[in-house]
Amino acid sequence: MYKNISKNTQTILIICILLFTLTFGQVVLSAQKSNLVSLLRPLTVVVNSSFISPLVELFGDISVGQKVFIASNTVLRADPDTRICINSETNLQDNIIFLALRNQKAPKSKCGELSSSTGERASIAHQATIRNSKIGNFTFIGFRADLNNVVLEDGAFVLHGTKLSNVRIGKDRLVPIGAVITTQAQADALPLKTEANSEFQKEVLEVNEEFAENYSELYEQQGYDAVVKVTPAPRTSWNPQPVEPTLGKNVRVEPFARIVGDVRLGDNSVVGRRTSIRADEGSPIIIGENAEIEDRVTFHALKGTSITIGKNLDANDNIVFHGPLEVGDNLTIADNAVLFNSQVGNNVTIGTGALVVGVTLRDNVQVPENAVITTQEQADALTTRSRLMLPNSQHT
Numbered sequence: 001m002y003k004n005i006s007k008n009t010q011t012i013l014i015i016c017i018l019l020f021t022l023t024f025g026q027v028v029l030s031a032q033k034s035n036l037v038s039l040l041r042p043l044t045v046v047v048n049s050s051f052i053s054p055l056v057e058l059f060g061d062i063s064v065g066q067k068v069f070i071a072s073n074t075v076l077r078a079d080p081d082t083r084i085c086i087n088s089e090t091n092l093q094d095n096i097i098f099l100a101l102r103n104q105k106a107p108k109s110k111c112g113e114l115s116s117s118t119g120e121r122a123s124i125a126h127q128a129t130i131r132n133s134k135i136g137n138f139t140f141i142g143f144r145a146d147l148n149n150v151v152l153e154d155g156a157f158v159l160h161g162t163k164l165s166n167v168r169i170g171k172d173r174l175v176p177i178g179a180v181i182t183t184q185a186q187a188d189a190l191p192l193k194t195e196a197n198s199e200f201q202k203e204v205l206e207v208n209e210e211f212a213e214n215y216s217e218l219y220e221q222q223g224y225d226a227v228v229k230v231t232p233a234p235r236t237s238w239n240p241q242p243v244e245p246t247l248g249k250n251v252r253v254e255p256f257a258r259i260v261g262d263v264r265l266g267d268n269s270v271v272g273r274r275t276s277i278r279a280d281e282g283s284p285i286i287i288g289e290n291a292e293i294e295d296r297v298t299f300h301a302l303k304g305t306s307i308t309i310g311k312n313l314d315a316n317d318n319i320v321f322h323g324p325l326e327v328g329d330n331l332t333i334a335d336n337a338v339l340f341n342s343q344v345g346n347n348v349t350i351g352t353g354a355l356v357v358g359v360t361l362r363d364n365v366q367v368p369e370n371a372v373i374t375t376q377e378q379a380d381a382l383t384t385r386s387r388l389m390l391p392n393s394q395h396t
Contacts, residue, residue: 045227051215054228055256055274060084060100063111065120069212072228072258073274073296074098078115085111087137090118091208093126094258094276094298095318105166106132107151119154123204126276126298126320140201142177143320143338144355157193157201160320160338161355161372178355178372207281207303210236229253233261233280238303245279248289263299266291266311282306282323287313301325310346328363347385 045054050068052058060078065088070076074096078084082100092098100106100116111117116130119137124130128141133150141147142160150164155172158164163180167187174193181187214234219227230253232242245259248267253259257271261279266289271277275297279285282301287293288311297315301307301323309321310329320338321327328346333339336353343360350356351369359379361367366383373379 043224045219045224046216049212049216051212051219053215053258054224055258061112062086065090067209067212068092069208069215071278072276073256079103082106082114082116083112084115085109085117087118087120087122089120089205089209090122090124091204091211092124093128094278094300095127095274095296096124097129098124099129099131101132104132105149107134107149107168109134121205123201123208125160126300126322127296127318136171138201140197140204143322143340144318144336155193155198157197160340160357161353177357177374203303211280228258230259233278233283236280239280239283245277254295261285263287269293272297272317276300285323288329291315297321316352334369349385 043054044052048064049066050064052070053072055072056070057075061083062076062078064086067089068086069091071092071094073094074092076084076098078100079102082102084098084100098116100114102114106114109115109117116133118135121137122135122139124141125143127143128145131148133147135152136154136156138154139152139156141158144160145158145162148165151168153169153171156169158175159177161178162175165182167181167184169175169187172192173190174197175181175190214236215227218234230245232244233239235242243262245261245263247265248269250268251265253271254273256274258276262284263277263279264284264286266287268289269287269291271293272295274295275293277285277299281303282305285299285301285307287309290311291313293315294317296317297319299307299321305324307321307323307325309327309331312330314332316333316335318336319333322340324341325339327344330347331344333350334352337350338355339350340357342356342358345361345363347364348361350367351371353370354367356367356373359373359376361379364384366385367373
């Protein structure tokens with residue numbers, strides 16, 4: 001029978017068989033790969049005239065306004081059936097946790113029935129935690145503040161290390177450093193903020209408006225690698241000639257750490273995961289040799305100030321170092337502490353959760369766990385370690 005088929009027909013038949021085989025093979029290969037579902041989504045870095053660091057963790061229904069700045073390693077997470085809204089000209093600094101949780105109460109908000117939100121021109125400082133809260137316009141939240149089911153009315157000013165739960169903080173009210181506010185009577189008794197507080201807020205907003213614009217420009221001109229890992233700061237009005245960080249010999253920088261601008265880090269130092277050393281505002285940030293810096297530690301300084309830390313720094317997790325700040329050698333500082341606007345001597349130990357703001361600590365001082373040290377009288381009353389207790393290398 002096949003003898004009667006012309007050679008042209010045979011050729012066509014062979015081609016058809018080959019095409020069928022190739023097609024079938026592709027179908028089988030495709031079927032083998034079909035159990036993989038791509039999670040790829042567009043990289044959201046510059047959006048709506050806002051800058052969101054590529055190191056930010058995003059999950060769920062999140063909306064941002066214009067001229068927003070969100071720094072590295074902050075987490076914004078909206079559970080299913082919840083929402084997060086960050087309104088225009090707001091800034092979220094490094095290592096903030098901003099959550100909308102579906103199994104907890106939340107204030108009524110235009111953002112959603114269960115939501116966390118900010119108004120316009122809100123400033124949230126490093127390592128604050130916000131859960132199911134409504135943050136008003138022109139508000140400020142300080143380092144390592146913790147808010148749960150809270151309403152901040154317009155103009156509220158919340159300082160560092162505070163813990164607020166299930167309350168409404170009134171318009172222009174001031175929450176002092178380390179305050180714990182859990183009843184409405186406590187909230188209603190809070191004082192009004194000062195004009196100096198308002199001026200400080202305006203200065204913070206001006207700086208971060210430039211960050212939103214100039215980090216966006218840096219990303220668009222130079223790409224992803226210019227806004228992650230170890231890089232110069234963006235060009236700003238106060239920093240027209242950015243410089244590279246300077247890392248000493250045998251320095252190890254762990255994944256997701258961020259080192260920016262005029263940072264000078266000494267030999268044999270370690271920078272932990274998701275730690276941020278940002279000399280994009282105040283600079284330089286100088287850290288001596290043999291520094292051991294653990295995870296999610298933040299170094300930053302106000303415009304016109306700097307940070308200088310001596311050798312042998314031992315810093316645990318989730319600490320905020322903020323300039324203006326001068327620290328001697330051999331500082332040991334435990335988890336969740338804040339050290340801001342202070343001068344610190346040699347061989348000082350700061351305990352877990354301590355807040356040290358605006359004071360001078362003499363050599364060999366020990367700051368207890370959860371202490372709030374905000375006056376020089378409190379600082380002078382702290383005990384010191386005897387010389388017999390110091391390591392031999394620290395005797396001078």
